[in-house]
Amino acid sequence: QTVVTQEPSFSVSPGGTVTLTCGLSSGSVSFSHYPSWYQQTPGQAPRTLIYSTNTRSSGVPDRFSGSILGNQAALTITGAQGDDESDYYCVLYIGSGISLFGGGTKLTVL
Amino acid sequence: EVQLVESGGGLVQPGGSLRLSCVVSGFTFSSYAMSWVRQAPGKGLEWVSGISVSGGSTYYVDSVKGRFTISRDNSKNTLYLQMNSLRAEDTAVYYCAKKVTTTSSNFDYWGQGTLVTVSS
Numbered sequence: 001q002t003v004v005t006q007e008p009s010f011s012v013s014p015g016g017t018v019t020l021t022c023g024l025s026s027g028s029v030s031f032s033h034y035p036s037w038y039q040q041t042p043g044q045a046p047r048t049l050i051y052s053t054n055t056r057s058s059g060v061p062d063r064f065s066g067s068i069l070g071n072q073a074a075l076t077i078t079g080a081q082g083d084d085e086s087d088y089y090c091v092l093y094i095g096s097g098i099s100l101f102g103g104g105t106k107l108t109v110l
Numbered sequence: 111e112v113q114l115v116e117s118g119g120g121l122v123q124p125g126g127s128l129r130l131s132c133v134v135s136g137f138t139f140s141s142y143a144m145s146w147v148r149q150a151p152g153k154g155l156e157w158v159s160g161i162s163v164s165g166g167s168t169y170y171v172d173s174v175k176g177r178f179t180i181s182r183d184n185s186k187n188t189l190y191l192q193m194n195s196l197r198a199e200d201t202a203v204y205y206c207a208k209k210v211t212t213t214s215s216n217f218d219y220w221g222q223g224t225l226v227t228v229s230s
Contacts, residue, residue, distance in 0.1 A: 034210070034214070034215050034216045035216075036210075036217060036218075038155070038217075040155075045205060045220045045221065045222050045223055046147075046155065046205070046220050048218050048219065048220070051210050051215075051216055051217070051218050052210060052215065052216070057218060087154075089154060089155050091155075091157070091216050091217070093215060093216055097160050097162075097167065097168075097169030097213050098157070098171075099157040099160070099216055099217075101147075101154060101155045101156060101157060102154075104154045104155070
């Protein structure tokens with residue numbers, strides 16, 4: 001059973017930088033998994049931040065960036081702001097038409 | 111402007127059926143793969159089903175195989191999810207999501223979701 005792993009929670013100070021990661025239980029994450037990142041606040045639909053590893057979605061500030069770090073996908077937020085406090089989900093395409101979400105990271109800004 | 115608008119959710123008894131629809135606009139629907147993603151109350155996102163550009167290939171998470179059917183009508187810019195033999199664990203907000211390109215990609219646009227509640 002393949003699992004996508006994310007930190008359950010993370011904390012960052014206002015103005016600080018945080019890197020959230022997205023791993024794969026069966027091995028390394030690569031560009032061919034098309035790692036993508038979504039931000040979600042309670043009661044709202046997910047908002048796309050990054051798709052295909054490092055492409056920023058329309059209207060997303062450049063404080064958000066995506067990359068591959070080692071064997072994981074990563075979302076880096078620089079200059080953290082209060083309204084960045086949200087749940088963040090990554091998703092990986094694992095083949096055969098199947099995408100798999102991580103369990104999400106709850107980010108606190110304080 | 112890209113828009114995805116889901117409908118068809120509601121309250122249904124265990125064992126019942128529902129058909130969800132997602133009407134899209136703002137892009138050439140027939141050129142993109144599509145998916146349904148759900149979120150149970152207080153839980154994370156779960157990919158449920160996907161469909162290729164032509165509709166000729168469909169994909170499902172194991173827990174819904176044999177019960178759910180995804181389809182599309184490219185002439186109506188509409189994606190569907192037929193849900194049969196519904197269970198309490200299918201209770202969730204169901205989102206329609208556009209893939210970046212083909213099936214081998216992930217999601218760039220989302221609808222606002224439609225709530226499905228399975229309860230007696």
